[in-house]
Amino acid sequence: xxxxxxxxxxxxxxxxxxxxxxxxxxxxxxxxxxxxxxxxxxxxxxxxxxxxxxxxxxxxxxxxxxxxxxxxxxxxxxxxxxxxxxxxxxxxxxxxxxxxxxxxxxxxxxxxxxxxxxxxxxxxxxxxxxxxxxxxxxxxxxxxxxxxxxxxxxxxxxxxxxxxxxxxxxxxxxxxxxxxxxxxxxxxxxxxxxxxxxxxxxxxxxxxxxxxxxxxxxxxxxxxxxxxxxxxxxxxxxxxxxxxxxxxxxxxxxxxxxxxxxxxxxxxxxxxxxxxxxxxxxxxxxxxxxxxxxxxxxxxxxxxxxxxxxxxxxxxxxxxxxxxxxxxxxxxxx
Amino acid sequence: xxxxxxxxxxxxxxxxxxxxxxxxxxxxxxxxxxxxxxxxxxxxxxxxxxxxxxxxxxxxxxxxxxxxxxxxxxxxxxxxxxxxxxxxxxxxxxxxxxxxxxxxxxxxxxxxxxxxxxxxxxxxxxxxxxxxxxxxxxxxxxxxxxxxxxxxxxxxxxxxxxxxxxxxxxxxxxxxxxxxxxxxxxxxxxxxxxxxxxxxxxxxxxxxxxxxxxxxxxxxxxxxxxxxxxxxxxxxxxxxxxxxxxxxxxxxxxxxxxxxxxxxxxxxxxxxxxxxxxxxxxxxxxxxxxxxxxxxxxxxxxxxxxxxxxxxxxxxxxxxxxxxxxxxxxxxxx
Numbered sequence: 001x002x003x004x005x006x007x008x009x010x011x012x013x014x015x016x017x018x019x020x021x022x023x024x025x026x027x028x029x030x031x032x033x034x035x036x037x038x039x040x041x042x043x044x045x046x047x048x049x050x051x052x053x054x055x056x057x058x059x060x061x062x063x064x065x066x067x068x069x070x071x072x073x074x075x076x077x078x079x080x081x082x083x084x085x086x087x088x089x090x091x092x093x094x095x096x097x098x099x100x101x102x103x104x105x106x107x108x109x110x111x112x113x114x115x116x117x118x119x120x121x122x123x124x125x126x127x128x129x130x131x132x133x134x135x136x137x138x139x140x141x142x143x144x145x146x147x148x149x150x151x152x153x154x155x156x157x158x159x160x161x162x163x164x165x166x167x168x169x170x171x172x173x174x175x176x177x178x179x180x181x182x183x184x185x186x187x188x189x190x191x192x193x194x195x196x197x198x199x200x201x202x203x204x205x206x207x208x209x210x211x212x213x214x215x216x217x218x219x220x221x222x223x224x225x226x227x228x229x230x231x232x233x234x235x236x237x238x239x240x241x242x243x244x245x246x247x248x249x250x251x252x253x254x255x256x257x258x259x260x261x262x263x264x265x266x267x268x269x270x271x272x273x274x275x276x277x278x279x280x281x282x283x284x285x286x287x288x289x290x291x292x293x294x295x296x297x298x299x300x301x302x303x304x305x306x307x308x309x310x311x312x313x314x315x316x317x318x319x320x321x322x323x324x325x326x327x328x329x330x331x332x333x334x
Numbered sequence: 335x336x337x338x339x340x341x342x343x344x345x346x347x348x349x350x351x352x353x354x355x356x357x358x359x360x361x362x363x364x365x366x367x368x369x370x371x372x373x374x375x376x377x378x379x380x381x382x383x384x385x386x387x388x389x390x391x392x393x394x395x396x397x398x399x400x401x402x403x404x405x406x407x408x409x410x411x412x413x414x415x416x417x418x419x420x421x422x423x424x425x426x427x428x429x430x431x432x433x434x435x436x437x438x439x440x441x442x443x444x445x446x447x448x449x450x451x452x453x454x455x456x457x458x459x460x461x462x463x464x465x466x467x468x469x470x471x472x473x474x475x476x477x478x479x480x481x482x483x484x485x486x487x488x489x490x491x492x493x494x495x496x497x498x499x500x501x502x503x504x505x506x507x508x509x510x511x512x513x514x515x516x517x518x519x520x521x522x523x524x525x526x527x528x529x530x531x532x533x534x535x536x537x538x539x540x541x542x543x544x545x546x547x548x549x550x551x552x553x554x555x556x557x558x559x560x561x562x563x564x565x566x567x568x569x570x571x572x573x574x575x576x577x578x579x580x581x582x583x584x585x586x587x588x589x590x591x592x593x594x595x596x597x598x599x600x601x602x603x604x605x606x607x608x609x610x611x612x613x614x615x616x617x618x619x620x621x622x623x624x625x626x627x628x629x630x631x632x633x634x635x636x637x638x639x640x641x642x643x644x645x646x647x648x649x650x651x652x653x654x655x656x657x658x659x660x661x662x663x664x665x666x667x668x
Contacts (some may be wrong), residue, residue, distance in 0.1 A: 025664070069656050070440075072547045117529070134564045134565075135563055135564040135565075136563065136564070136595070137563025137564065137595055137597065137598060138597065139529025193530065193531040193532065195531055195533070196531070196532050197528075197529055197530070197531060197532070198528050198529065198531070198532055198535050198567065198568045198571070199528040199529065199564075199565065199568065200526065201532050201567040201568075202563065202565070202566070202567060203562050221549050227616060228572065229469055229470065229536065229616060229617060230468045230469040230470070230471065230536050230537070231468075231469075231533065231534075231536070232534040232536070232570055232571070232573030232613075232616070233532065233567045233568065233570045234532045234533065234535075234567065234576055236566055236570040236571075237532070237566070237567030237570075240563060240566055261471055263471065263472065264471060264616075269418070270552060275612075277450070277611070278612075279566075282561060282563060282566070282598075283563060
């Protein structure tokens with residue numbers, strides 16, 4: 001297995017979770033891939049409602065579901081006992097069970113037994129594929145765009161998803177390539193890059209965006225940050241293996257230090273552009289920055305336009321908030 | 335367990351291997367750590383002789399050996415059946431069994447049983463410790479030197495070992511820190527950095543050279559190369575996590591392309607110095623290059639001095655071949 005692949009459509013398991021913040025995997029799936037979500041399974045009407053059809057496992061099977069995807073994040077990261085009846089029923093009925101928990105579905109004997117009975121798979125999207133290759137550095141056909149960041153957790157995945165959507169709407173031939181657990185669930189496939197063994201980071205990034213048509217774009221979800229004191233190595237390997245033609249720098253309007261690493265002031269967008277080009281040139285001499293994407297949710301509406309156009313002028317690049325303005329200005333610059 | 339630690343002294347298992355090239359782990363141990371090698375176990379006098387006492391397992395136990403170290407590389411990387419009687423006897427007698435094979439000792443039931451009986455450990459030095467931390471980027475006390483390279487396999491480990499030896503001889507307070515399997519066997523401890531999960535590369539590099547006395551030097555074995563199309567991510571994480579005060583660039587006099595990656599011309603020593611400083615400044619603004627170490631074994635003796643002094647003049651740095659001139663000129667520059 002070279003890449004995780006999920007069977008659609010999905011029925012999303014919400015159980016009795018009533019808080020939206022804890023159901024964000026399910027919410028993200030419905031937001032970005034509504035056409036793949038045939039329904040939700042809730043234990044009661046008090047549970048969070050994603051406004052898609054309520055179903056039982058039997059309904060989901062009848063509706064042709066391929067997988068039951070755990071849409072919530074349980075405290076502690078393990079499978080609660082209260083989930084077991086539904087998950088076992090689903091596995092035994094032939095639905096793949098998909099989760100991104102810290103503990104692994106395949107370590108729960110009752111689930112393994114049910115999956116064997118139903119001929120279904122238990123898929124932990126935090127577990128990377130085996131037999132990954134070493135990076136070759138060879139140029140691949142097709143075009144690639146990578147989202148990079150001044151830090152972690154500021155919108156690299158959402159920027160990539162919005163670019164994918166806007167590029168598709170503009171008639172481009174495009175695929176979103178996921179490198180983290182939520183992205184993998186949304187894309188239906190991908191590689192959890194931060195869980196790969198160090199020697200294979202470059203190689204994993206290479207097989208994530210294989211040879212393709214000359215006019216095809218892969219939009220690749222970035223990880224970490226090239227100036228991050230904890231995760232820069234992952235970002236470096238993803239950059240070199242992705243060999244992007246284009247990259248977008250993601251930033252958060254109100255962040256001044258690396259989140260959780262207070263001794264490290266955020267580097268400027270300009271420094272991130274420069275370093276990304278320096279490193280990326282190894283496998284793609286034509287690499288260029290095509291835009292800036294900023295999370296401006298903490299700015300007042302009247303400040304936002306001035307902030308974005310100030311950055312656009314400073315760097316001579318389109319500057320967007322993907323969740324508010326969309327990424328059309330960047331797509332026009334490709 | 336945060337770092338692999340081996341019990342000395344070692345009896346080296348050679349078995350019936352008669353080719354020196356295939357016994358290089360054993361030869362390296364005897365070359366760099368003769369004081370830790372109490373003897374060798376050979377099946378016959380035809381096997382390669384490392385010129386240390388021949389022993390049986392019983393002799394090794396009587397001599398106070400802590401471990402039996404497999405000193406050869408079998409074809410295919412698995413434990414041959416012919417080795418089993420000696421390894422089982424050693425494990426059952428309380429000697430730890432140490433190997434750096436592709437297959438794992440702990441996957442061989444007969445060996446696990448013998449080790450349980452003898453209260454000994456089966457140590458696979460290719461397997462990284464569990465529960466590694468995420469990198470913090472915090473400055474640690476003490477001084478650090480890292481060997482970096484224009485490529486893989488051109489002397490980063492040997493340069494570090496020779497520096498360790500020459501610094502010790504100069505009266506410095508120094509430890510060699512190993513990041514690869516052979517280095518770990520020589521040092522008796524370390525972390526196989528290329529086998530660590532990507533998210534933990536920086537953190538693994540940090541715990542490899544912990545806080546120490548202000549005048550203490552850690553000499554850290556480099557991995558990969560910062561311009562390497564397959565392994566640059568590992569080099570980046572090791573550099574940032576090591577936060578070196580000093581680094582030495584290792585090079586091979588006759589290499590023009592990345593070995594095994596023919597499309598990638600070797601970058602110059604100057605480019606490696608510049609990029610290493612750029613990246614290393616994140617966690618140590620005082621990082622500097624203190625010397626150049628070149629493998630010149632393919633040069634004629636009369637060419638060597640001119641080659642080394644040419645590089646020394648070009649870069650204004652001491653330039654040595656560690657195996658021929660030693661590293662004294664670099665030690666004087668610390």
